[in-house]
Amino acid sequence: MSRKINFIVLSILVVFCAFTATGYQELSTQIDKADTAWMLVSSAFVLLMTPGLSFFYGGMINKKNVISTMLQSFVALGVISVLWVIIGFSLAFGESLGGIIGNPLTYLNFKNVGIEPNPDFAPTIPFLLYALFQLKFAIITPALITGSFAGRIRFRSYILFMVLFSLLIYSPLAHMTWHPEGLFRKWGVLDFAGGTVVHMSAGFAALAGAIYLGKRKIEIGEHANVPHVILGTGLLWFGWFGFNAGSALGVNGDAVIAFANTNIASATAMITWLFYERMLGRKMSAIGACIGAVVGLVAITPAAGFVNIGQSVLIGFIASIISNWMIHLQHKSGIDDTLDVFPSHGIGGIVGMLLTGILASKVGLIYGETTTFYAHLIALLITAIFTFGGSYILFKVVDILLRMRVRPDQEERGLDLSQHGEQLE
Template sequence: MQYLSAIDTPNVAFMLLCTSLVMLMTPGLAFFYGGLVSRKSVVTIMFQSFVSMGWVAILWFVVGYSLSFGSDIGGIIGNPKTYFLLNHIEPNTMYTGNKGGIPLLVHFGYQMMFAIITPALITGAFANRVNFLPYLMFLTLWILFVYCPFVHMVWSPNGILAKWGVVDFAGGIVVHATAGLAAFASALYVGKRIPNEDKSHNIPYIALGAGLLWFGWYGFNAGSELQVNAITVSAFITTDIAAAFAAITWMIIEILHVGKPKIVGLLTGSVAGLATITPASGFVSIQSAALIGIIASLVCYFCVFIVRKYIDDALDVFAVHGVGGIIGSILVGVFAATLWNHTGPSGLIESGSFLQIGKQFTAVMLASVWSAIFTFLILMIINFITPVRLSKESQNDIDMMIFSEDAYKN
């Protein structure tokens, strides 16, 4: 066991608060997605988010944390025995990944919240089309064979990508790129909705969900420093500035494109900005964060329309989260500055070198391809056991067919 001389009480309190904020993001996502889908499938999409809070927590406790942060095996995965069932972990067992003076259980809980929301993001892509048992099977296999390996490769000190110099402050590669490409692959695999309904059924739900996501994202990004210092503060502010610039940029584009501002567009833009700043939040200046927010909306807005022509990604998960995570991860190699994080890389603008861009690009492409291929394979395997896609009849009234529950009736 690893013990330190003292627990840093303020850091522990801060990290428990951040853990709670990240936990709140999953209910926020449930409301955000719940408002975007039709009224006949709101129970299903919300159930998929909330069940992740239970099932992924169990997986994380049993073996997920070990696979992610256990003793290294080849730089790709952690030893499943290291923290299996948190065996031999005591209240005063300390996390030694930084000098924040926090117990290992705090790090375990904080990272568990990331593991919970990441696969929940994917559900927006196959809304209305996937049965509940196949979803639980997918949830299990995806966490173990996609999410945990990339957590280890990028965030574990001995991970192969971490040792190479790839950085991801809060999850552009680990969370958004992997979930976004899984969304793309799953939407491609299950095909189009029948009927294909694109109208949002409850705008107040969307606004509530987006507000909770934005609020929780402060814990998501600022908490990733794992202690309170100047980097924590800058990560907090860059998160907000990027989201604000992205939201207003999306609104302006929409006015120019369709003639009117839309609140759903404004909120979608904020989420695009939040996803895009995530990998860079603790490495870039406030001014760079504003540019990243603008770039996020410019790119993601048009990606939404391009992707819709080819696949039925119901809630634009790939175009917003996936593309946002990808471009944000690459932009770390452009805007990262040692003035804002002396332990981080030096980007193109500061150093004049393309080296960090190359590392970031390689890592995000590896994560994207890995996630897309494994997602497709996982769905194929599950389909041999039980049909993944719902029948046409079930899609017409999915909540009643699967759960015998209606969101708006007793």
């Protein structure tokens, strides 16, 4: 029976969707065609980031776990898409319940999510397009977590964790940060494109997973394919323009500023990583260049539309050095975060969030304002406790229900064979 339950649940959800969905009304409100075109493109850009992440992670793991590691990212495209339509979007952006989470009935099965704009979220584009753009963020967040436990988690247990994380961790955090009535939003917390919602939540969940699952029996060994890591980084960098510039929700000055800041912060972080490594007597490696570039992308994300080009250079520089230092510190700590998700995404998100509170135009600490910075400190503390503690509990719950870690013999064979019956030639 346990082998059939996944298909049975999916069948029930398909029937529910088919018989409860509402049709689209004819568009009566004028939409901005340029904004709509840009947001369609941006949504596609952000979706491309998840396959890019697959290559990025898959190239860094050993050859026994390439397929499983890449699939853990790729499968989120399917699982989260269905979940988002049914209830995820409503939990994140539905009618606010205390500023913490949305009413699950507001947009259940995309009810009332049509081609009319919604002035509370994006007044110049169809509301359906806004919901789909937000979906891409919801997809990549649990995919980011997978790098921390690559090589030692059962696939179906991971899928259950992903579902629970999306509903109970991601959706409330997205609501608090981006909904007009959200708790953090009303405090004045600034997160232009997901430094808190995406990267900090994924980073702390990754740390919880690494601690809960414990060390691998088999060390990572040689990277399976460094060119794939470079390819993945390129796809991530490309997609990140939609991630950040798309979060302006239109063709406007904020989009241009975010686009420029995204590029220069990543470029600065990559160069900083290489030169810092060389200064310490280490090789200037391709893997290091790629990690540095991604750290820069992560750090600029919350600040992308709120800082100038010089400040984005500073953000990339600072984040690169701190994340580099944290990676080496974490290795000494004994925490087995396989692909260094927490030092890269968690720490990168924290640095970006704090520097946003310091540098944000007109409201940052350097402009003599303290409210935003203090709000960011409080939100950071709440986010850390909520995402780390909540994720740790979810790992424990899933472990009780399905057992999360593969057996030692399966880990020895590699997850490609033991979980999927496939292997690289």
